[in-house]
Every structure is written in structure tokens, then in C-alpha cells.
Amino acid sequence: MARLRRLIRxxxxxxxxxxxxxxxxxxxxxSASAQSQGLDEVTVTAQRREENQQEVPISITTLPExxxxxxxxxxxxxxxxxTRVPGLYAESSNGRIAPRFYIRGLGxxxxxxxxxxxxSIVMDExxxxxxxxxxxxxxxxxxxxxxxxxxxxxxxxxTPAGIVKFDTVKPGDETEGYISGSIGRLxxxxxxxxxxxxxxxxxxxxxxxxxxxxxxxxxxxxVLQNGFAGEEDAFGGFSDFAGRFQxxxxxxxxxxxxxxxxxxxxxxxxxxxxxxIFSPGxxxxxxxxDRGVVYYDQGGGNNQSYDTYxxxxxxxxxxxxxxxxxxxxxxxxxxxxxxxIDGGSGAGFLPNGSFPGPIPFPSDTKDAIDDHDxxxxxxxxxxxxxxxxxxxxxxxxxxxxxxxxTNPFFVAATTVRHxxxxxxxxxxxxxxxxxxxxFTGGVRYTEDDKDLIGVxxxxxxxxxxxxxxxxxxxxxxxxxxxxxxxxxxRVARGFRAPTIQGRDVAFFGAPTTASSETVVSYEAGVKxxxxxxxxxxxxxxxxxxxxxxxxxxxxxxxxxNQLVNADGEAWGFEADAEWLV
Numbered sequence: 001m002a003r004l005r006r007l008i009r010x011x012x013x014x015x016x017x018x019x020x021x022x023x024x025x026x027x028x029x030x031s032a033s034a035q036s037q038g039l040d041e042v043t044v045t046a047q048r049r050e051e052n053q054q055e056v057p058i059s060i061t062t063l064p065e066x067x068x069x070x071x072x073x074x075x076x077x078x079x080x081x082x083t084r085v086p087g088l089y090a091e092s093s094n095g096r097i098a099p100r101f102y103i104r105g106l107g108x109x110x111x112x113x114x115x116x117x118x119x120s121i122v123m124d125e126x127x128x129x130x131x132x133x134x135x136x137x138x139x140x141x142x143x144x145x146x147x148x149x150x151x152x153x154x155x156x157x158x159t160p161a162g163i164v165k166f167d168t169v170k171p172g173d174e175t176e177g178y179i180s181g182s183i184g185r186l187x188x189x190x191x192x193x194x195x196x197x198x199x200x201x202x203x204x205x206x207x208x209x210x211x212x213x214x215x216x217x218x219x220x221x222x223v224l225q226n227g228f229a230g231e232e233d234a235f236g237g238f239s240d241f242a243g244r245f246q247x248x249x250x251x252x253x254x255x256x257x258x259x260x261x262x263x264x265x266x267x268x269x270x271x272x273x274x275x276x277i278f279s280p281g282x283x284x285x286x287x288x289x290d291r292g293v294v295y296y297d298q299g300g301g302n303n304q305s306y307d308t309y310x311x312x313x314x315x316x317x318x319x320x321x322x323x324x325x326x327x328x329x330x331x332x333x334x335x336x337x338x339x340x341i342d343g344g345s346g347a348g349f350l351p352n353g354s355f356p357g358p359i360p361f362p363s364d365t366k367d368a369i370d371d372h373d374x375x376x377x378x379x380x381x382x383x384x385x386x387x388x389x390x391x392x393x394x395x396x397x398x399x400x401x402x403x404x405x406t407n408p409f410f411v412a413a414t415t416v417r418h419x420x421x422x423x424x425x426x427x428x429x430x431x432x433x434x435x436x437x438x439f440t441g442g443v444r445y446t447e448d449d450k451d452l453i454g455v456x457x458x459x460x461x462x463x464x465x466x467x468x469x470x471x472x473x474x475x476x477x478x479x480x481x482x483x484x485x486x487x488x489x490r491v492a493r494g495f496r497a498p499t500i501q502g503r504d505v506a507f508f509g510a511p512t513t514a515s516s517e518t519v520v521s522y523e524a525g526v527k528x529x530x531x532x533x534x535x536x537x538x539x540x541x542x543x544x545x546x547x548x549x550x551x552x553x554x555x556x557x558x559x560x561n562q563l564v565n566a567d568g569e570a571w572g573f574e575a576d577a578e579w580l581v
Contacts, residue, residue: 038533038580045167046147047428047440048154048392049382054527057440057476057488058151059540061085061576063144065169075188075212075238078138081164085146086574088164094337095270095304096240098131103148104542104572106161106519110552112503113367113404114418118161118496118517120151124168124260126312126329129158129400129420130372133331136264136308137242140194140208142169148574149521149542150494152472153442156396156424160494160519160546170258171196171204171248186236187215202250209243218272222295235294235302238268254318263309270304270337296340306335306369323384325394329376336368370403370415388432398422403455406506415455416502416511422448441475448497452511461505466498468516484533489524499550514550514565535579544570 042053042062053060063071063084071084079090079099089102093111101107101119108117113131121128128134144166151159177195194208216237221230242264249257272294279286296302310331317324341363380394400420407413428442447469454461474492481487496517504511525540548565 039529039536039578042536044143044145046145046165047430048380049390054486054529054536054538055478057478057490059148059523059525059538059542059574061088061146061148065142068138068141068144072138074182074184074190075214077212078135081144081146086576087148087572088146092135093271094131094339095268096238096266097135097270097304097306097335097337099135100131101134101161101164103146103162104544104574105570106544106546108550108552110501112501112552113369114402114500114502115552116158116496116499116550118158118494118519120155120159120163122155122163122165124166124312125314125327125378126310126331126376127155127398128331129374129398130331130333130369130402132306132333132335132369132372133308133310133374136262137210137212137240138166139192139210139242140169140206140244141166143167148540149490149523150472150474150492150519152446152492152494153426153428153444153474154392156398156426156444157422157446157448157470157472157495157497160496160517168244168246168260169194169196169206169208171198171206171246173198173204186217187213189213204248206246206248207244209241211239211241213237213239214268216269217292218269219293220296221293235269235272238266238304240264240266240268256314256316258314260312260314262311264307266304266306266335268304270302270339272302273339273341294340302337302339304335304337306333306337308333308335318384321383321385323382325378325380325382327376327378327380329374331372331374333372334369336366338364338366340364364409366407366409368405368407370405372400372402374398374400389429391427391429393427394425396424396426404502405456406503408506411506412458414457414506416457416461416505417453417455418500418502419451419453420449422446422497436480438478439476440478441473443471443473446470446472446495446497448516450498450500452500452502454505457505459508461510464500464511464513466500466513466515468498470495470497470516470518484530485526485528487524487526490521491523492521494519494521496550501552515548517550517565518547520545531579535577537575537577539573539575541573542571544568546570 043050044053044056044060044062046056046058046060053062072080077096079092082088082090087104090099092099098111101117103119106118108115115131121134123136146164148162151163155163175197179193181191183189191211196206198204214237216233216235218234218236219232220234223230244262247259274294277285277289312329315326377397378394380392382392383390402418405413405415424444424446426444430438430440432438449467452464472493472495476488476490478486478488498516499514501512521542521544523540523542527538529536546568549568551564551566
């Protein structure tokens with residue numbers, strides 16, 4: 001008999017590194033209908049096949065559909081996950097575009113549109129490489145999995161910190177759907193809905209949409225010599241619309257196809273920067289701070305506009321003992337963001353002779369993705385039989401073209417093109433050594449090539465190229481102490497591919513480069529289901545040995561960006577518990 005239950009979840013993480021990072025998050029209690037036997041089993045695909053989360057030798061936090069829906073409310077975007085997952089942090093300097101992710105304290109502070117990150121975002125098995133693609137709105141989500149630590153074997157490069165993996169609700173064999181909406185302060189509105197329809201015994205579809213919006217509510221109080229006398233409700237609003245359409249087709253018993261089309265259109269305000277808001281010698285906001293007012297000397301607005309579209313095809317052929325899976329993806333994006341990046345303290349506000357001196361030009365910039373195309377292809381072979389051994393192996397190909405125009409306004413705009421091509425071979429296997437002891441291991445070989453070409457620049461820029469080849473791997477032992485308690489130990493190596501930074505070209509500097517970043521992780525933990533399946537408790541401790549970390553330093557007289565490779569180490573502990581009361 002179904003009954004009402006109260007589920008309480010507590011998550012925490014402690015991280016120590018060169019700069020200490022810590023996080024504590026408490027997930028609010030929720031209610032749900034459940035069977036009397038206790039907690040439901042959590043199924044994950046962290047190792048590219050469906051498994052019980054408690055039996056996977058990886059530190060994972062999983063958010064099922066109901067819990068995820070409770071987290072993202074109103075105008076919340078992907079950054080809201082940072083308060084619900086231990087060890088995960090997210091931020092952005094570009095509003096609802098270009099989020100930056102950190103797992104266990106490892107991330108990248110660079111906000112450039114061509115920046116790479118050590119945390120990968122995977123949406124329906126397609127990697128979202130560019131920072132704009134990473135910000136695709138989240139709706140009609142079946143499950144979120146946060147995998148901590150290097151995931152180089154099955155997910156490839158740019159995953160030394162981990163991945164955030166999203167699986168959307170797929171078409172099914174029943175007619176079902178939902179619609180929800182909310183409205184709040186500042187005329188913040190959200191409408192979300194989906195419907196799934198079986199058209200025949202072998203063909204079904206699912207359509208889902210999301211709208212989030214808010215009216216402008218921040219005033220521009222600047223009064224300028226050019227006659228600009230301020231503007232009420234100038235900034236802070238946005239309109240974000242996204243949709244997805246999926247087709248599932250199973251014409252025979254041994255062949256399945258899943259086709260996915262999706263798109264997004266965003267219009268609104270980019271990030272609002274504020275200057276001189278702290279009282280000297282303290283961390284207190286000064287008396288002039290007003291959340292609803294900024295003083296932007298250009299009056300040009302912090303407008304933001306982006307369009308993204310994409311599609312994917314997942315084809316599965318069952319050959320009996322082996323499944324052959326093909327996953328093809330294509331993503332495209334274009335748009336721009338403008339920002340008064342001095343926070344309203346530019347040429348019109350600093351008098352001559354003041355410290356640090358007048359800014360001799362309006363510190364107002366506009367970055368645009370003129371065109372971005374990403375193509376990915378994976379062919380994977382996976383065992384499909386009962387027995388002590390399971391395995392999978394495959395090939396992965398990635399190709400990306402990205403054209404960026406930077407306009408500082410005080411000089412002519414510059415345009416650069418980034419080309420990135422990468423391919424990899426990988427294999428992973430799992431073997432039951434005994435009834436209670438399992439070994440899992442894998443290896444991946446990757447080649448990565450990047451090029452930068454100056455398309456339109458204010459001075460000659462020679463083409464820049466970087467390339468590297470790396471072997472990443474992982475090995476883990478899992479010991480089932482009882483039917484409800486598993487211990488595991490894992491060693492893994494991941495890497496972030498070499499980087500070219502083209503921001504400097506807009507400020508009369510040569511592009512900078514950084515070599516590959518590598519992280520070796522040592523981790524041990526316990527996964528347990530206790531008190532007659534009424535409590536689930538997981539904990540792990542880890543140590544990182546990192547080489548050639550890619551750090552970005554932005555600022556200085558020329559506002560140049562320098563990529564610095566440094567070595568470091570970090571350690572930490574995390575725990576995740578949930579129970580029925």
C-alpha cells in the first residue's frame with residue numbers, strides 16, 4: 001500500500017587545497033508517495049550502463065526528477081545545483097550564459113567565451129563543450145548525476161574534476177504529460193510543460209517546452225555630459241525560451257533509434273557589475289549601495305542575446321551478446337553580450353589625478369559568438385550477457401569551429417577563429433573476482449589539436465596551434481562487506497586539453513597558450529543502505545595530485561590574460577545521507 005513518506009537528505013563536503021574551499025548544503029525535506037519497503041533504488045548510468053548507484057565505485061550524487069524539479073524554481077538556472085550537491089559550485093560573469101563549474105574546488109575562473117573547463121557538462125550523452133552550450137536551460141529532466149573526480153576513460157578529455165550529467169525524460173508507450181507555472185516578485189514568471197504520445201506500437205514522441213522571464217527592474221542613475229539623464233527599469237530583465245522534441249522508434253526487436261531536436265532563444269540583460277560598493281577597510285556594503293540602481297556611464301545597456309540549436313541521434317543495434325551504439329550530435333550557437341565592466345566607474349567618474357588614475361576610455365565591452373558549430377560522433381560496443389565479466393569499447397570524434405568578435409569600443413573590434421579537433425579510443429571492463437569482490441578498470445587514448453587564426457585584427461597576428469596526446473585511465477576495487485554495505489577504492493587519471501586564449505588580441509597582445517592539465521585522483525569510500533532500507537549513507541575521502549593546472553589571470557595595465565601552468569595537490573572528504581522518518 002502506498003503511503004506518505006518524509007524524506008530528509010543531508011549532504012556535505014569539505015575540500016582543502018592551495019586555497020581552501022568548503023561547502024555545506026542541506027536539502028529541504030520533501031514528501032512523496034512510496035512503497036512501504038523504504039528507499040527506492042537509485043539507478044545511474046555513470047559507467048554508460050544502468051547500474052545501482054550503491055554498486056558503482058565512483059563518488060556520485062543523483063537528483064531524480066521530483067527532487068530536481070523542487071530545486072529549480074522561478075528564474076533559477078543551472079547554477080542553482082550548486083546549493084544541492086556536495087562539492088559542486090557554479091557561477092557566471094555573463095548572466096544566464098557561460099556558467100563556470102567547480103567540483104571539489106577544481107575549476108576555471110576565466111569568463112571568456114572560448115575558455116575551457118575541467119568540469120564537463122553532458123546532456124543526453126552529448127558533451128556540451130562551449131560555455132554557451134553548457135547553459136542550455138534545464139526542463140523535463142529525468143535524472144541528474146554529478147560524478148566527482150577524473151572521468152577520463154568513458155567521458156574523455158576536459159573531465160579531470162568530474163562531470164555533471166543530465167538525462168531528459170524520453171518518449172514512452174503511454175500518453176502522459178504535465179504543465180506547471182509560477183509567478184513571483186519583479187514579475188518573474190515560469191511556465192513548463194511536456195507531453196508524450198505513443199503514435200504506434202513502434203513509434204512514440206515527446207515534446208517539452210520552458211519559458212522563464214522577468215521584467216527590467218534595475219535603474220540606471222547615471223547623468224552624463226552627453227545629455228543622458230538616467231533611465232528607470234533599464235536592466236535586470238530577460239526572456240528565455242527553450243524547447244525539445246524527441247522521437248523514439250523501434251521497428252524491430254533488435255534495433256532502437258532516439259532522435260532529439262532542441263533549441264533556445266534568450267534575450268535580456270547580461271551580468272550587472274557594480275563598483276565602489278564596499279566601505280573602505282571592511283567587508284560591509286557602503287551606505288550608497290542600492291540593489292535596484294547602477295550608474296553606467298555609457299548608457300549602452302548590458303544587453304544579451306543568444307540562440308542555440310542542436311540535434312542528436314542515438315542508434316542501438318542488439319547483436320545478441322553485444323550491443324552496438326552510435327551517438328551523433330550537432331550543436332550550433334550565436335549571440336552576444338555587452339557589459340559595462342568597470343561597474344560604472346569609468347572615464348566619466350574618475351577625475352584626473354585620482355588613484356588609480358582616470359580610465360582613458362569607456363570600459364565597456366561586447367563579446368559575440370558570430371558562429372559556433374560542434375559535431376560529435378561516438379561508436380561504442382558493449383557486452384550484453386550475464387556473467388562475471390562485462391566490457392565496452394569504442395571510438396569518439398569531436399570537431400568544433402568557433403568565431404568570436406570582441407569590441408572594446410575605444411578601438412576597432414577584432415575577430416578570431418578557434419578550431420578544435422579531437423579523437424579517442426577507449427575500453428573499460430569489469431570482472432567479479434569473487435562473489436563479493438569486483439575489479440573495474442579502463443583506459444583511453446586521446447589526441448587533441450587546436451588552432452587560432454586572426455580573422456580581423458588591429459595588428460598582425462600569426463596563427464597559433466597547440467596539440468597533445470594523452471592516456472587517461474582508472475582502476476577500482478569494490479568489496480561487498482554485506483548485502484547493504486559496499487567499500488570501494490579508486491585511482492584515476494584525467495586531463496584537460498591544451499588551451500589557446502585569444503582575448504589578448506583585442507588589447508594588442510599576442511594569444512597565450514597553456515599545455516595540458518593532468519590530475520591523478522586517489523579515492524576510497526563506503527556506500528551503505530541501513531536500518532531496513534530506510535537510510536542511505538555514502539561517504540568518501542580523496543587526494544589529488546595535479547600537474548600543469550591552467551590558471552587564468554585577468555587584469556593589469558593592458559587587461560591581458562595570462563594562462564599559467566602550476567602544480568598542486570588537494571584533499572577532501574564528502575558525505576551524503578538520506579533517510580525516511
